[in-house]
Amino acid sequence: MKKTPNFKMFMFLMVVFVNTSYSQDVVYSAIFKNVNKTAENLKHHLNTSGDTLYLESKFDLNRIEIIGTDGLKTFAINNITKDIRVPLNSLPMGDYTFAVVQTEGRDDTYIYTKTIVFKISRLLPIDMDISRGITPLNASIYLAGGTIPILDLAENKIITDFPAAMDLASMEDNKPVHLDYTSMESLVALQEKENLDAKHLRTKKIDNILERNKPAYSKAYNITDIRSGNQNIQSRADYRRNNLRPNGLPYD
Known part of the structure; x- marks a missing residue:
C-alpha cells in the first residue's frame, strides 16, 4: 500500500519525538486520523501511552478490518455496540491500516454500511518497559476495568463480562499493631x-583482599637454620641458582 507524503512526514516527526523522550516517557503507537467530513461520526483515538485504541461510533459497529504486512484480518463485532476498546499489544511493530465498518441501517433486503479508514503505527513492543525499566505514560494495563466492551485481537472475541470490583477493606482490618x-x-x-x-x-x-595482596617474603637459605612450619625459608636449589660459591664460581 502506497503511503502519502503527509503520512511519511507525520511518521518522521513521531519517531523523532519518541527518540528524544525515550528515556522518560514511552509512546507505544501513533495514529494518523481520518479528518474527512464523512468520518466525523467515528471518534478514533489512542490513550496516552498508545497501547489501546478507543472507538466511539454514531452507528452500531459492524466489524474491524486490519491490513498489515501479513495481509487482511477481519474481526466481526456481533454485539450491538457503538463503543469499543481495542488493545494493541498483540500487533507487532509496523504500519497498519484500520477499516472500521459501521451499520448505518438495514431493511428486509440490505444492510447499509459505511467504512471509515485510518492508520496506526506500532512503534515499540508494549511489554518493553518490563525488561528495560522504562516508566510508561498512563496505560490501560487493566483492560477489564470500566464498561466499554473490549475487542481481543489475539482471541478474536469481544469481552463484555467484567469482574466485579473488590470490596474495600473495612476499618477493622486496618487496626494498628x-x-x-x-x-x-x-x-x-x-x-x-x-x-x-x-x-x-x-x-x-x-x-x-589485603592478605592476597601481601608481598611474599622468604628467609635466605642457610644450612644451619632449623626449619619450622611457620617459616618461609629459601630452598637450597633456589639459593644455588641465584648465588656463587665462596670461590666466585657457580654451583654445578
Missing part, C-alpha cells in the same frame, strides 16, 4: 545483630 517494650527491645537487638553481621562480613572481605 501495638508493640510492648519487650517486643521493641527484641526488634532493636535483632537490627543491631544484623548490622554487626554485615560489618563483620565487610571487614572479613577486606582482610582477605
